[in-house]
Structures are given as structure tokens and as C-alpha cells.
Amino acid sequence: xxxxxxxxxxxxxxxxxxxxxxxxxxxxxxxxxxxxxxxxxxxxxxxxxxxxxxxxxxxxxxxxxxxxxxxxxxxxxxxxxxxxxxxxxxxxxxxxxxxxxxxxxxxxxxxxxxxxxxxxxxxxxxxxxxxxxxxxxxxxxxxxxxxxxxxxxxxxxxxxxxxxxxxxxxxxxxxxxxxxxxxxxxxxxxxxxxxxxxxxxxxxxxxxxxxxxxxxxxxxxxxxxxxxx
Amino acid sequence: xxxxxxxxxxxxxxxxxxxxxxxxxxxxxxxxxxxxxxxxxxxxxxxxxxxxxxxxxxxxxxxxxxxxxxxxxxxxxxxxxxxxxxxxxxxxxxxxxxxxxxxxxxxxxxxxxxxxxxxxxxxxxxxxxxxxxxxxxxxxxxxxxxxxxxxxxxxxxxxxxxxxxxxxxxxxxxxxxxxxxxxxxxxxxxxxxxxxxxxxxxxxxxxxxxxxxxxxxxxxxxxxxxxxx
DNA sequence: ACCTGAACACCGTTCAAGT
DNA sequence: ACCTGAACACCGTTCAAGT
Numbered sequence: 001x002x003x004x005x006x007x008x009x010x011x012x013x014x015x016x017x018x019x020x021x022x023x024x025x026x027x028x029x030x031x032x033x034x035x036x037x038x039x040x041x042x043x044x045x046x047x048x049x050x051x052x053x054x055x056x057x058x059x060x061x062x063x064x065x066x067x068x069x070x071x072x073x074x075x076x077x078x079x080x081x082x083x084x085x086x087x088x089x090x091x092x093x094x095x096x097x098x099x100x101x102x103x104x105x106x107x108x109x110x111x112x113x114x115x116x117x118x119x120x121x122x123x124x125x126x127x128x129x130x131x132x133x134x135x136x137x138x139x140x141x142x143x144x145x146x147x148x149x150x151x152x153x154x155x156x157x158x159x160x161x162x163x164x165x166x167x168x169x170x171x172x173x174x175x176x177x178x179x180x181x182x183x184x185x186x187x188x189x190x191x192x193x194x195x196x197x198x199x200x201x202x203x204x205x206x207x208x209x210x211x212x213x214x215x216x217x218x219x220x221x222x223x224x225x226x227x228x229x
Numbered sequence: 230x231x232x233x234x235x236x237x238x239x240x241x242x243x244x245x246x247x248x249x250x251x252x253x254x255x256x257x258x259x260x261x262x263x264x265x266x267x268x269x270x271x272x273x274x275x276x277x278x279x280x281x282x283x284x285x286x287x288x289x290x291x292x293x294x295x296x297x298x299x300x301x302x303x304x305x306x307x308x309x310x311x312x313x314x315x316x317x318x319x320x321x322x323x324x325x326x327x328x329x330x331x332x333x334x335x336x337x338x339x340x341x342x343x344x345x346x347x348x349x350x351x352x353x354x355x356x357x358x359x360x361x362x363x364x365x366x367x368x369x370x371x372x373x374x375x376x377x378x379x380x381x382x383x384x385x386x387x388x389x390x391x392x393x394x395x396x397x398x399x400x401x402x403x404x405x406x407x408x409x410x411x412x413x414x415x416x417x418x419x420x421x422x423x424x425x426x427x428x429x430x431x432x433x434x435x436x437x438x439x440x441x442x443x444x445x446x447x448x449x450x451x452x453x454x455x456x457x458x
Numbered sequence: 459a460c461c462t463g464a465a466c467a468c469c470g471t472t473c474a475a476g477t
Numbered sequence: 478a479c480c481t482g483a484a485c486a487c488c489g490t491t492c493a494a495g496t
Contacts (some may be wrong), residue, residue: 013477014480042470054471055480063470114393124419132421144421145428149390150443154379157386161378164343190353192361192373199374214379214447221450222443242496243461271489283490284461292489 014051021059021069024049028070032108036167037067040108071112076122078102080129088133089219093212095130096155100211103159107167110160137223147222154218158211165204243280250288250298253278257299261337265396266296269337300341305351307331309358317362318448322441324359325384329440332388336396339389366452376451383447387440394433 027048032040046053060066081094103110134144187194203210256277275282289295310323332339363373416423432439
């Protein structure tokens with residue numbers, strides 16, 4: 001059938017002001033969450049918007065600027081617990097959980113934020129809040145600074161760990177291959193691993209339980225001995 | 230000068246067996262460490278080897294297989310402390326420091342390993358060792374599993390944090406821009422951050438000091454109260 | 459068997475041109 | 478001003494061909 005038109009007919013020219021930074025960022029976040037940062041392309045973004053590839057460049061300098069803007073917007077969505085007069089440890093827990101949730105709900109945020117300096121007001125507010133809580137918990141300036149960084153590192157590391165694990169385990173048959181590998185382990189050579197394998201697998205599937213286990217341990221170790229459930 | 234030959238004359242055909250997997254992985258690691266995972270390309274690798282782009286494909290299926298092999302080789306270089314009968318906490322510290330050092334000395338290793346399941350024997354040995362130490366420290370099976378994952382997450386997060394920070398701070402003027410940003414902060418709006426800014430900057434430049442601070446805190450919190458220097 | 463260049467289907471981005 | 482396609486310099490990889 002020689003005269004068949006192409007399957008997707010050439011898009012009509014987009015009306016004059018149909019595009020704007022907000023619409024672009026919405027589409028970018030949708031694609032980022034759906035396909036991951038690695039698969040995020042300018043061409044795909046334009047297609048999602050129903051627009052020529054270069055149209056986006058009228059609103060953003062390029063891909064990096066879009067990634068930055070998406071990251072910034074995500075940071076702004078972190079909910080800080082309302083200023084409480086209660087124990088600072090509980091509030092610190094909430095703040096870290098908020099950051100963790102952001103990163104696990106938007107896995108691409110990790111890749112977007114990991115490399116860039118935090119320069120949004122909300123990120124600043126978050127850091128200030130954590131530091132104030134650490135001081136209120138009784139830490140001196142240097143301890144508070146160290147503790148703040150340690151908490152952020154643990155939180156980011158946990159989120160990264162989980163999202164990467166999730167991605168590799170979602171592939172077809174990956175789960176079975178892991179189980180087979182474990183079953184094949186030599187119990188003589190790796191006794192601890194073999195006997196704890198069920199617990200390891202179980203710990204992984206716990207959602208935020210694993211994160212909270214380490215977070216509570218870290219807070220306990222950093223803030224002092226108060227047992228607190 | 231119309232007859233000038235091209236600056237780099239076409240490479241002679243490479244002798245028959247000059248290439249082998251080891252030479253390829255050596256070159257790959259060199260490039261990865263020098264330019265980062267993002268800048269690592271098959272074409273660049275072939276050029277580094279003085280060989281046509283496609284020559285590498287005779288020894289590896291593709292880029293992913295090379296990345297996997299490099300990651301595996303790096304993992305194998307982690308030195309486990311010799312089996313000690315002493316306190317498990319000190320040994321756990323050493324193991325985590327070893328992993329941390331690997332990741333900070335080879336920043337690309339993080340990107341290579343973060344997404345892939347650990348399937349080398351040395352990685353297995355490392356996990357087994359950590360679990361055994363945690364059990365020896367008195368943790369039950371589930372606690373040991375949780376603690377092991379938390380320690381890995383913290384270690385990976387710290388290394389990621391540092392290498393990314395280092396990369397962005399190495400760019401020209403980035404350091405000054407950060408300082409200017411801090412100086413411009415409103416002390417009324419962000420009192421804790423402003424007063425602790427010097428401590429934060431200082432904590433960052435400490436090398437492994439910051440990492441050890443959090444690691445000791447985490448070990449203290451996970452293993453129990455024994456104070457230990 | 460090992461190494462080669464040309465070619466394909468991608469990518470981000472520059473550019474000159476349309477409206 | 479905003480949107481467009483063609484073109485450029487990249488990328489990983491397939492392929493048929495050289496040695």
C-alpha cells in the first residue's frame with residue numbers, strides 16, 4: 001500500500017503560548033518518575049508535550065537547567081513537622097523520614113540531587129531545622145554539624161540502596177536468580193551469611209522498617225543513651 | 230597548508246593478540262578514575278588502547294559487561310582485617326572503613342556498583358564477615374541482618390555524599406559561590422545554620438573524620454552502650 | 459580468531475528560518 | 478516571542494569485510 005500515510009501524522013504546529021515552564025516541569029517529572037533519570041531525554045520530553053524538540057529550549061537553557069528545576073521543585077515538597085516543643089529526637093526522626101520518603105517516592109530525585117549543591121530556600125530551611133534540633137538535643141556546634149551530615153548521609157544512602165535494589169529486582173527472573181544464588185552458597189565457607197539469609201531477605205522487604213531501624217540506631221548513638229522507643 | 234597530513238595519522242593496524250581482557254579492564258579503570266563514569270565511552274576506551282572501536286567487542290559483549298567486570302575487580306581489592314579474636318566492634322569499623330576507602334579512592338565504583346547485585350565471591354565473603362561480627366557482638370539474627378544493611382547504607386551514602394560534593398566543589402569558583410551564599414544568609418530566618426556554618430564547612434574537609442564520627446555513632450547505637458574509644 | 463571502517467539509531471544542542 | 482526542521486558532533490552497537 002504505497003499511498004498509506006505515516007502511522008503518526010506530523011503534529012500540527014503547536015498554538016502560540018501553549019508551552020510554559022510549569023507545563024514542561026510537570027511533564028519532566030512524570031517522565032522521570034516513570035522511566036528513570038537515565039531514560040529522560042529532551043526528545044522524549046518534547047514528544048510528551050506534543051511539541052517539536054526545540055520548543056523546550058525557548059523556556060529553559062537546556063537539559064541541566066530542567067533537571068535542576070525539577071530537583072528544586074521536589075525539595076520544596078518535603079513536609080517539615082510543625083515546630084514542636086517536644087523531644088527533638090522525635091522531630092529529627094520525622095524530618096529524616098520526610099527526606100527518605102521523597103527519595104523513595106521519586107527515585108530520580110536522588111540522581112538529580114546527588115550531584116548538585118542545594119540552593120533552594122526549602123533545602124536551607126530543612127538544614128537549619130535539623131541543626132536547631134540537634135543543638136536543642138544537647139550537642140555542641142561541632143557535634144551538631146557532624147551529626148547533621150551523618151544523618152543526611154545515612155538517609156541518602158538508604159534511599160539509594162533501596163531504589164537501586166528495587167530496580168534490579170524488578171527485572172524478570174532477577175528475584176529467582178538471587179534465591180538460586182543463595183541456595184547454592186557453601187554453608188561451610190559462609191556460615192553466617194547462609195544462616196542469616198532469610199533474615200536479610202526479610203529485612204529488605206520491610207518498606208521503611210529497615211530504614212527506621214538504622215535511623216533509630218544512629219540517633220541513639222549520636223544523641224546519647226536515652227533509650228526511647 | 231593544503232597538503233598537511235592530519236594531526237593524528239591513522240593508527241597502524243594493531244598486532245594480532247595485543248588486546249586481552251586484562252589490558253582492557255586496566256584501561257577502563259584508568260579512564261573511569263580519571264574522568265568519571267559519565268565520561269566513560271567505548272570510543273574513548275578504544276582510543277586509550279590504541280585500537281579500533283570495535284576491537285574491544287571481541288573480548289566483551291559490550292559496555293555493561295566491561296562496567297560489571299571493573300566493578301567486580303574493584304570489590305576484590307577490599308582488604309578485610311585479619312580474623313581477630315578481639316572485640317567485633319573494632320573489626321566492623323575496619324571493614325566499613327575499607328569499603329569507604331574503596332569508594333572514595335575510586336569514585337566511579339559507586340556508580341558502577343550501586344545498581345548491580347553483588348555477585349562476586351569477595352563481596353559474599355565481605356557480607357559473611359560482617360554478619361558474623363554482628364552476631365559475635367551479641368545481636369540476634371534479625372538485628373544482625375538489619376544492622377548489616379544499615380551499616381552498608383551509611384557507608385555507601387557517606388561515600389556518595391563526599392565524592393559528589395568533591396566533584397561539584399572542584400569546579401572553578403564553586404567554593405567562593407558557596408561561601409558567598411552562606412554569607413548572604415539571613416541570620417534571623419536561619420539562626421542555627423548561620424551560627425553553625427563554620428562547623429559545617431570544617432566537618433566537610435575532614436577526610437575520614439566525618440565518616441568515622443557517624444560510623445562510631447551508628448555502631449554505638451546498633452551494638453549497645455559499651456563506650457569504647 | 460581477532461581487528462577493521464562504514465552504517466544505524468540514538469543523544470543534546472546550534473542555527474537559520476518560519477509564524 | 479515562540480516554535481520549527483535540518484544539521485552537527487557525539488554515543489553504543491550491528492554488520493560485512495579484511496587479515
